[in-house]
Amino acid sequence: MSLNINYTEDFKDRHIAPNSADTDAMLSTIGVGSLNELIEQTVPQQIRLKQPLNLPAAKSEKAYLESLKQTASLNKVFKSYIGQGYYDTITPAVILRNVMENPGWYTQYTPYQAEIAQGRLQALLNFQTMVIDLTGMEIANASLLDEGTAAAEAMFMQYSLRKNQAAKKFFVSELVFPQTIDILKTRANPFGIELVIGDHANVDLTDGFFGAIVQYPAGNGEVFDYTAFAELAHQNNVKLTVVADLLSLTLLTPPGEWGADIVVGTSQRLGVPMGFGGPHAAYFATKEEYKRSIPGRIIGVTIDSNNDYALRMALQTREQHIRRDKATSNICTAQALLAIMASFYAVYHGPKGLKLIAERTHGLTVSLAASLEQIGYKQLNKVYFDTIQLDLGDLKDSIHRECIDHEINLNFKGTTVTISLDETTSLEDVKVLTKIFSKVQGIGADRVEVVTENINTVIPETLQRTSAYLSHPVFNSHHSEHEMLRYIKSLESKDLSLTHSMIPLGSCTMKLNATSEMIPITWAEFGRLHPFAPADQVGGYYTVFNELNNWLSEITGFAAMSLQPNAGAQGEYAGLMVIRAYHQDRGDHHRNVALIPSSAHGTNPASAAMAGMKIVVVKSLENGNIDVEDLKAKAAQYKDVLSCLMVTYPSTHGVFEESIIEICNVIHEHGGQVYMDGANMNAQVGLTSPANIGADVCHLNLHKTFCIPHGGGGPGMGPIGVAKHLVKYLPGHAVVDINNEKSINAVSAAPWGSASILIISHAYIAMMGSEGLTDATKYAILNANYMKARLEQHYPVLYSGSQGRCAHEMILDCRAFKAFGIEVVDIAKRLMDYGFHAPTVSFPVAGTLMVEPTESEPKHELDRFCEAMISIRKEISEVESGTLYKIDNPLKNAPHTAVTVTGDVWEHPYSRKVAAFPLPYVAEHKFWPAVGRVNDSYGDRSLVCACPPIESYAEELA
Structure with a gap:
């Protein structure tokens, strides 16, 4: 037996869950012959990157932590x-x-x-x-x-x-x-x-x-x-x-x-x-x-x-x-x-x-x-x-x-x-x-x-x-x-x-927060530093910042990043203020109109309003895509006062819109800038980029695509990347000199926002490398399309691309169930009885569920969720047929607590087992809702x- 003495564990294989056998099985269910074929059918060719990301070779977990220890030693506590x-x-x-x-x-x-x-x-x-x-x-x-x-x-x-x-x-x-x-x-x-x-x-x-x-x-x-x-x-x-x-x-x-x-x-x-x-x-x-x-x-x-x-x-x-x-x-x-x-x-x-x-x-x-x-x-x-x-x-x-x-x-x-x-x-x-x-x-x-x-x-x-x-x-x-x-x-x-269990929230990208990414957060060399410590004492942090700036710039295609915004919406605001400063510096003080698609994240119009902009809504077509003709008409109508377009890509409804380059060109032709909401960057990394599409600014939710934990609703980070002509306007700071030639004032209290958690994203990129990051995007798309293939037989999938594919998320249409008394919230609560957190409820379309599995979920976990959704669909059918009462049924009474199920009195027309253990796997590892x-x-x-x-x-x- 020959021995492989050069074997090194690949972090990519820990982060991306599906193995080769599972990959083949999922591709077969979808109906494609290879992962690349699926990507070809999902991501428009005209926006695809021509070259792989130019990033350092991936490090193993052990090697990364050892190298980061050396970097940390440059910080003087x-x-x-x-x-x-x-x-x-x-x-x-x-x-x-x-x-x-x-x-x-x-x-x-x-x-x-x-x-x-x-x-x-x-x-x-x-x-x-x-x-x-x-x-x-x-x-x-x-x-x-x-x-x-x-x-x-x-x-x-x-x-x-x-x-x-x-x-x-x-x-x-x-x-x-x-x-x-x-x-x-x-x-x-x-x-x-x-x-x-x-x-x-x-x-x-x-x-x-x-x-x-x-x-x-x-x-x-x-x-x-x-x-x-x-x-x-x-x-x-x-x-x-x-x-x-x-x-x-x-x-x-x-x-x-x-x-x-x-x-x-x-x-x-x-x-x-x-x-x-x-x-x-x-x-x-x-x-x-x-x-x-x-x-x-x-x-x-x-x-x-x-x-x-x-x-x-x-x-x-x-x-x-x-x-x-x-x-x-x-x-x-x-x-x-x-x-x-x-x-x-x-x-x-x-x-x-x-x-x-x-x-x-x-x-x-x-x-x-x-x-x-x-x-x-x-x-x-x-x-x-x-x-x-x-x-x-x-x-x-x-x-x-x-x-x-x-x-x-x-x-x-x-x-x-x-x-x-x-x-x-x-x-x-x-x-x-x-x-x-x-x-x-x-x-x-x-x-x-x-x-x-x-x-x-x-x-x-x-x-x-x-x-x-x-x-x-x-x-x-x-x-x-x-x-x-x-x-x-x-x-x-x-x-x-x-x-x-998996938390399949569309748009929120609940990725794996790997332990090796988290360990350095509590090192004294990073945790005990004051944000206004002299520059010669924080060389380790500066090294992390510089490398992360370079890597994120490569991933987005932009010239530079600001790591200051400490939340996604903060990044939106910072990006819009940079655009505002750009127009004003050119004497275009009157440019204050932001075009925003009707399907945009709610923080988009709120951020634009905070930046002093007037919001003009762009219509969406029945297939969910931006109405390009309406966009052109409004861009022309407001050409003298147009500041920017705010657009999410892939779109909020989970599709790579093929008109995106044309959309960006229209805005530029009328003197505006393109702000791209990076909420769905998980479907872009390594395959396309905001700059490649034509954007001028993009914020990145590091607590989504780049693995910072959600932490029960925070912390987060929302750094922005900008094209070369906007670099000089990136946020400065009153205490620490990080100012560019014409920096806007600070958007966060500390010069690099929540600096200590930037290490998590630094670790993720360093351990994944170019190939790993690109594969992560491909598997995010694979997992989503596998679930789509399984669930579309039971729930209408609201939007798809031109070849029937979704990006990294999909929208399940539950509106028809309202005719016999079942609301989308009932499905969300019933999922708790199956041990799952609900997908995103009623966004971007009321009465729907937006599902995103992420690349870190294995096939058997995807199957567990699909089986839960299919089982719930059967329960809905039983309500529709009259087998289950319209008012007193497992969906309307969900979630069922341990106290309720084990109580002395049970007066529902369905069994306690149906209430608490609707599928065999639930009994093996039951999570009981507290109330x-x-x-x-x-x-x-x-x-x-x-x-x-x-x-x-x-x-x-x-």
């Missing part, structure tokens, strides 16, 4: 006292291992199907409760992208709510963090909002202001009493937003108690690593009266079909696919996984633990200030929480050099320095800092004594918190690790994720978006 919204923190090990590193949590989808998402819904409700309690506000959402964009959302909400439509001024305290001011400038520009940046103590709010924003504590660390300012704002009908530090609010009077209308910020320091900027969960809290204007998602309490406690996403009619260009926000993604981590951090520590952490941080800051003052330094802040400010004068350079020698980063601005302490700071750290400052003064180490006696707060009583917080039992019951572990697992068990069908209308009538009060528990026990 200094002790960071930079602050400015980012702080080192301690992620409790029980949360790190069982949430952040656990695919049972990070592979979940957005909780649109509430019955199989009760665990993360409860964790997010805990997050909302925590935010409401700490801020003193009445209602909060289930997280936003980062602090800077949350502040921008607040500004725009204030703008939308203004009673005086002529009011265009927005006051910004000069002590708001600079990255936040940068984003406010970006958002204000398209609407002509005038930012007035200055001192809150001196501003005159009587002339045309609609809103104001301050930082608490301020950007320099000072804690101001804003009570009088809040009163002045309200006297002038000006709403006040406060950017607040959550940990500080355990000691400081919460903004809700002194007049804030909106409170925003980040939950990063509650156990979420800095990660060179993200991902981090921002929060947004406001008054009850603004509940229908609050951006993002709200988790609400309702009841299920058994009248039991249940949770769901509330007020969903505000989602962008409903309101489209009338939406007040384009937010489609949250930072759910990170919000869940922060909520568990609060549960684990409880109110006493959080306060002790805050007191220690504050106490060490007081100690450091006193120690430095006694050796001759003047500390400038009168009232502070964790940040002191010193004017160093001529000593600045010497102190800076000494700090670098001790691997310490401070926040220098001219001759002034701020030093921000955090949860990880120790008394030993204070001693080191004191010795450094003493040495520069010429004071020997033996003469240095750190002040440790009589450490009292510098916060006056008028600013000290007196109100209770986190009094709910959930924050007072799980403080030992055993209790916490069991609580985390109890919630995890209520949620369906990719650890259970019966949720009652959305009940929840909207009586909106509760915090944990029920303690009294309700007492009532249950009575």
